Amino acid sequence: MELAQLSLFNQAVLVLAALALLTSFLMLAQGRKLPLIYTYGWQGVLLAVTTALVAYVTGHTHLYISAALTLALKALLIPWLLHRLAVRLNVQRENEPIAYPSLLLLAGAALVVFSYYVSLPIVQFAASATRNIIAVSMSIVLLGMLLMITRRRAMAQVIGFMSMENGLFFAGVVSTYGMPMIVELGIAFDVLVAAILFGVFFFQMRASIDSLDVDRLNRLREVDE
C-alpha cells in the first residue's frame, strides 16, 4: 500500500525510521570519535520520537514511557558518558583511518537488502502501520555488528554495540509495540550497566596495554606455533 493513503503521522514514522537507518550508515563511515558519539545520540533521539509517534498512532499508552526512557538513556545519558570518557582518555581528536569506506557502505547496503529479504515472511503477519519498518530495525542491528567488526578502536566497537541495542529496541517497538514493561526495564538497566562497564574497561585497557587499539589484544592465540 503506497505512502499516500497513510495518515500524516504514519508517514512521519516512516521518515524518522529512514533517518535512523541513515544515522547507522553515517556512523559506519565516521572516523572521528566525537562526531561518532553525536551521531549515536541523534539516532537515540530519532528512535525516541518514532516510538512516541507510534504510541500516538496506535494508542498504546505504555509506549510513551519507553520513549521517554530511550530519550533519557540512549539520547542523553550514554552519549554524555561516552563523551566524558573520550575527553578523559583524550582520544576525542583521534582519527581512525577506515580502509575502503566505499566498499563498507556497499556492504551496508547489501545488508539492508538481505534483512529486507529475511523479514519478508514476517511482514505479512505484522500490524499494519509499522509493517515494513521491521526490515529497517533488523538492518540497524546488522549494521551495528558490521561497525563492530570493521573498527579497530575500542570506543567505536562500543558504539557499534550500543547501536545494535538501539536496533533491537526499535524492532521491539515496531513489531509488537514494545515488550512487557518489566522486560523493557530489565533491558534498559542492562544496557546502562553495560555502558558503565565499558567505561571501566577502557581504563583497565589503558592501564594494561596503554592504548585502546583492539588489534593489540591478540596475546591469547594458538595459531603461530
Place this chain on the structure above:
Amino acid sequence: MSPLILAYLSLFCALASGITALNAERYPWLLRYGSSIWLGLCGLLAVGAGGWSLIDEISLIDQVRLGLPWLHWHLKLDPLSGFFFIVVGLLVLAVSLYAPGYLQEYVHSKIRSLASLGLFTGLFVFGMLLVLLADDAFVFMVAWELMSVSSYFLVVYQHQHSANRRAAFLYLLMAHMGGLAILLGFGVLASFGGSFTFDAMRAANLSLAWASIAFALTFFGFGMKAGMVPLHAWLPEAHPVAPSHISALMSGVMLKIAIYGLIRFTYDLLGDIQWQWGLAVLIIGAASTLLGVLYALMQHDLKRLLAYHSVENIGIILMGLGLSMIFINAGRPALGVLGLIAALYHTLNHALFKGLLFLGAGAVLHASHENDLNNMGGLIRRLPQTAIFFLIGCLAISGLPPLNGFVSEWLTFQAALQAPSLASGVLRTIIPITAALLALSAALAAACFVKVYGVAFLGVARSHKVAHAHEVDIGMRAGMGLLAVLCVIFGIFPAAVINLIDAIPQMLLGVKPVSATAQGWLWLTPISPRVASYSAPLVVIGIVLFALISYVLMRAHPVKFRRGYPWDCGFGALNSRMQYTATAFSMPIRRIFAPVWDITEQIEELHNPTQPQRTEIIRHQLHVQDKSWSRLYEPIGMLVIAAARRVSRIQTGSIHTYLAYSFFTLLLLLWVVT
C-alpha cells in the same frame, strides 16, 4: 549352593583383596599377606565355580539391581565362561602364592604407593571375572573398561621412567579405542535386537552386511586388546613395565578375556558364521604368529621378549578359531568343534606357561635385579629350582612333545590338515600355507627359547650382580611350581582335559567332539583313530622306561668323571664375554628375515690417534624397531597433530575475526532457513 554363588564369592574375594590393601602404607604386611590370601581364595573359588559349571554343563542366569533403571545387570555363568573362570582362577592362585615374596622388594623402596598396587590388582581381577559373567552389553562394557583402567594403573605403577609413562598412555589409548569399537559392535546388534541384553542380541536377525560390520568392529576391538599383529604395538611396551606378577596376570589372562569376548560375540551372539570371517581371522592369526615370534627373537629384554611372544600364541589361538569358523560355515561341525577345542586348549596352555615364564622372569629380576639377557648367564647354578621350572616353561611354549604346548599345536595342525574336505579350492591352498607358517613359527619359537634359556641360565655369568644372585623364597617357587606341574599334567592327559572342555562346543554349536576321546583316556584321536592318534601317556611311559634302563646300565658300569677346561683352540683364558650373547644368537635369523624389522646397525671403529691403522675399540650398536611403528602408528599420530594444527587456525586471537565468525554464522543460518 550353585556355581553362580561360588562365582559371586570369588568376585567378593577379589574386591576384598583390593580393599584390604588400602592402608598398606602403614602396614606393608597387609598388602603382602592380607590381599594375597584374599587373591588365593578368589582363585580357588573361581576354579571351583568354573569347574562345577563345566562338569555339570549347566548355565545359570541372574539379575542384579544395579546399572541403568531399565537395564539392570544381567549375569550368566555358562560352560564357556566357566572354562575361562578356571583359566583366571589357576593363574590368580599361582600369582597369590608368588606375590608375597616378590613384593618384599617393593615394600622397602619408599617412593611407591603400595595401596594403589594392591587396590588396582584387586579391581583388575574383579573386572576380568565380571567380564566373564556379563550377560548384557552394559555390564560387559563396564567390566571391560574397569579391567583396562585398573591394569593401566598397574602398568603406570613405576612411573618415574618416562618410557613407562609413554607405554601406559599408548596402552590406555588403544584399550579405549578397542573398547569403543566393541561398544559400536554391540550397538549394531542392539539396534537390530531391540535391547542391549545378550538374549535380545541372540534373537536379532541381521542382514549379512550388518553382521559383517558388527563382526569387523568387534574383531578390531577384541583383536586390539588381544594383541593381534597390526594392533599389537602396546603389548610389548605395557606388559614388561608392570610388576612381574601383574604382567604374568596381564599376559596370561587378560589376553584370554579378549579371546573369550571374541568367541562369545562370534559363536554365541552372531550365530551364523561366514567363511570370509574365518579366513580373515586365520590370515591375521598366521601373520600374528609369524611376526610375533620374529619380533620376539630380536629382543634381549627378557620381559619384552615374553610379551612379544604372547602375540605369537594369540596368533595360534586365532588360527584355531579361524579354522573352526571356516569348517562350521562349510557344513562340517565336527571339524569346526575340533578347531574350537584346539583354540580353547591353547588358551589354557598359554595362560599356564606364559604365566610361568613371566613369574620366572620376575624371579630372575627379583634375585639379580637384571632384566637384560646380555648381562645374565649361569643362573642355573644360582637359582636351581627356578631354572627347572623355567625350563619346563620353555619346553611347553616351544611346543615340544611331552608337554601341553605341543598338544594344542598338534590339534591345530590336525584341524588344518582336514582342509581337503572343503569345497572351495582357494581355502584348500591357503590353509596348508598358514599351517606351514605355524610350523615355521613353532620352530622359531623353539630357537627363541633356546636363546633365552641358553643365554640366561646356562654358560658363565656375564655380570657381577647375576653372579651373586640368590634363590627366591619358597612362596615364589611354589607359585611357579604349581604352574609347571599343571603344564606337565595337561600335557600328559590331554584326553581328560578335552572331556572337560567338550561342554562348550555342546553349548555353542550343539555338537560334542565325541571322537576325540572315544578310545579312552589313553589315546587322543581327534577325527578318528585311523586319521591321527597321539598317546601322550605312552610317550611319557616310554621316556620313563628308557630313563630306568639307562640308569640301571649306568649303575652297572660306573665310570669316573673328571672336570677339565673346555676346548679353547689353544689360545687359553676363556672369559664370559666370549660367549654368544642374545643378539649374536639371533643374528642368522635377523639376516634371513631382515625386511621384517627396521634395523639400524652401526659399527664404530675407534682408531688410536698415534697409530691410525691399529683399531683400539670396536663398538657395535644395533637397534631393531617394530615395523608397525613406522608404518601405522606414527602416520596416524602425525595425521591427528596436522588436523589439530589446521583446526587451531580458528583461534586467531583477533576479536574482529571472532565477531566475523558469529556474523557469518547468523547470515548463513538465516539464508538457509528462509
Place this chain on the structure above:
Amino acid sequence: MTALWLTLLIPLAGILLLAFVGHLRAAGWINVVLSGSTFITSLWLALTVFDGGTLISPGRMLYIDAFNVYLVVLTALVSLTTAIFSRPYMRHEVETRRLSGRRMRLYHSMYQGFMFTMLAALTTNNVGILWVSMEGATLATVLLVSLYRTPEAVEAAWKYFILCGVGIAQALFGTVLLFFAAERVIPVRDDALLWNVLYGSASQLEPTVLTLAFVFLLVGYGTKVGLVPLHNWLPDAHSEGPTPMSAILSGLLLNVALYSLVRVKMLVDGSLQNNLAGHLMMGFGLLSFMVAGLFLHRQRDIKRMYSYSSIEHMGLMTFAFGIGGPLATFGALLHMTVHSLTKSAIFVTVGHAAQIAGTQTIDKIRGLIMTQPSVGWGLLIGTVAIAGFPPFGVFVSEFLVLSATMKSWPWLTVPLLVGLAIAFAGLFRHLHPMVYGEVPEGQKPVRANMLPVMLQLAMVLWLGIAIPVFLAKWFEQATILIAGSSPL
C-alpha cells in the same frame, strides 16, 4: 512457595552483604554459609516440586517444573562445593600478593550475583526475564575474568564481554520475534512471554516466524553454550579468570544457556512439524564435539585444555538434545549432571595443581602425585571420569547417547566414536607428564580442601554404577516434559 522465594532472595541478599564485608577474612566463610543455605532451600524446593508437581508463583513470574528444578539443585550444589574450595584458594591468592583485599569484595559479591542471575534464569517463567538474567550473568562474571588485571586477563574479559554481548543481542532479537509471533495468538498481552502459556498454544504459533526466532536464539544462546563457530571467548575467559570462577562458568553457566536453548526447542518443536530445530542443534553439536576434540591436542595451558573439554561435552549434549528421542534426552540430562559435577571437581584440582606448580603452563607442571597425592590422584581420576571410562557416570550417559544415535542415525556414531578417541588422546597426552614423574625441586604441597572433589567424584561413581531410583524418576519426569514419552 516460600522455598522458591528463599532460594532467590538469599543470593540477592548475599550480593549486598558481601559488597560491604567481602574483604574480611570471614568473607569466605560467609560465602560458604550463603551457598549452603541456598542449597538447602533448593533441596526443600525440589521436594515440594517432587510431591506437588509443577509450581507457579502467584504473580506467574516464576515457574518450576521437573526440568529446571533439578538444574536449580545442581547449580546450588556445585556453587556450594566451589565456595568451599574458593575459601582457601582465594586466601592463598591474597597471601601471595596476586589479589588485593579490595578486589575480594568485588569477587565475593559478584560470586553471589552470578548465583542469583543463574537461579533467576532457571526459575523465571518469562522469556524476557530469562534474557535479562542471562545478560546479568555475563555482566557479573566479566569483572571477575579481569580480576588479576594482567594484559591477558583484560583481553580475555574484553573479548568475553563483546562476543557475549553480541550473542545475547541476537537472542534479544529472537525473543522479540518470539513475542511478535506469540502476541498474535495469545489475547492477554502481558502473558504472551510466559513459558506455560506459550507451551499451551505452541501449535497455533506461526511456523515461519518461529523458525527465524529459533535461528536468532540458537546463535544467541549458542554463543553462551560455546558451540564451535561462536566459542572463541570461552577458552580465554576460563583460563584467565580465578579458578573457582572457571569452575562455575564451566560447570553451570554453560548448562543454564543449554537449558534456555532446550526450552526454546521444546516450543519450536510444538509448532513446526519437521525437526529443523533438532537438525540444527545436532549439526552444531557434532561440529563442536569434533573440533574441540582436535583442539585438545595443541593446548599449552591446563585450564584452556579443560575448557575445550567443556566445549566438547557441551557439543555432545547439544547433539543429544538435537536427536530428541526419550533415550537421548535422558542421556543428555544425565550427561549434564555428571559433566557439571566432574568438570567442577577437575577445575578444583587444576586450581590447586596450578598453585603447587606456580604456573598454568602444562610443560612446567610435573610430578603432582608425588608432591601431593590427593591433588595428583584427584586430577587423574577426574580426567579418567571425564574421558568417559565406565565405572564413572560419564560413560553411562555416553553409552545412552551412543545407543540412541545408533537407533536413529546409525552412521553418525562413527564420528562420535572417532571424536571420543581423539579427545581422550588429547587429554591424556598432556595429563600424563603432569601427574606422573619425579618431583621438580622446590615444589611443596599446598593447603587444599579436597572434600568437594571427593564428594563429587563419589557421586559420579555412584551414578556410574547404579542410578538411584529417585534420580531416575526425576529425570524421567523431565524427559516426558521434553521429549514427550518416557524411556523406561
Place this chain on the structure above:
Amino acid sequence: MTAWLLAALQTLLFLFMAPLLAGWVKRVKCHMQNRSAPSLFQPYRDMAKLFRKHTVLAEHASWVFRTTPYIVFGATILTAAVVPLVAVQLPTTAIADVIVLVGFLALARFFTALAGMDIGTAFGGMGASREMMIGALAEPVMLMTVFTMAMTASTTNLSEAVLFTLNSGLVLRPSFVFAILGLMMVAVAETGRVPVDNPATHLELTMIHEAMILEYSGRHLALIEWAAQIKLMIYAVLIANIFLPWGIAAEFTTEALGVGAVAITVKLMGLAIVLVVWETVMAKMRLFRAPQFLGFAFLLSLLGMLTHVILETGG
C-alpha cells in the same frame, strides 16, 4: 601281545642296524673317492671304545649338559619305535603320528642346542644358533611334505599312509615326486650332511652339528653319535617306506617279515649310494646360502601340495 613284542623287536633292530648303515655310507664314500675304506663294523667298534672311556666334563657344565645325551637318545628311540621299518600295522605307530615325530626330533635338537650353550664357550653358542636357524627353516618344509602325504592318504598316521600307497598300487603322483625331493633336501639339512654342514670336518668355524657336541666325551659322546646315526636311518626309512613302500610286510607272517627285511635293506643301501653320490658331487655351502637351499626345498614341497590340490583332487 605278539604285536607289541614285534614292535619292540623292530625298534631294537632299528637301533642296531643304524651304525651298520653309517658304516656302509662311509665305505661307499671312500670307494667313490678311491680311498681305502674302513670295515663295515667300524662304527660299532668306535661306540664300544667310547662306552668304556672316562668322561671329561667342562668346568661350568650343569646337569643339563650331563642329561642331554640321555634325553636325545631317548627321543630318537621313541621316533624309531614309531617309524614302520619292516612291518606296518604295529601298535606303536598309533602312539604318535608324523607331526609328533617331527616334535620328537625338535625336542632332541632343543636339548642338544642347550647343551652346546651350557659350556660357556663361543663354539657352543655358534653351533646352537646355526642349528636352530637351519632347524627353523627345515621344519615348515618337513611339514609341507607331511601335508602333501597326509592330504593324499587323508591320514597322518605313518602305517596308514604306507598302507594307502601300498594298496593304491603303482600310481605316479606328481605331488609325491616333489614331496620326495623336498624330503631328501630336508633330510640332508637335518642330519648335517654336506651341502649344509660337513659331518667329517673339525674346523670349528664351519661346523654346525659338530660345534654343539664338541665338549662331549666318553659315554655321552657315544650316545650322541649313536642318536645321530639313528636319525640318519630314520630319514632314510621315511623316504623309503612312505614313497616307495613296496615289499613292506602287511601282516605278521614270517615270510612276509623276511621279505620286508630284505626289501628295506636293499632300499637303504640304494639310498645310501644316492646320498654318497650327492655328497661327493656337492661342496659345502657358505652358511647364508643354506636359507636359499631350504627355500628351494620349501618351494618344491609347496609345489607338491599345490599340484595335489589342483591336479589330483579335481578342483
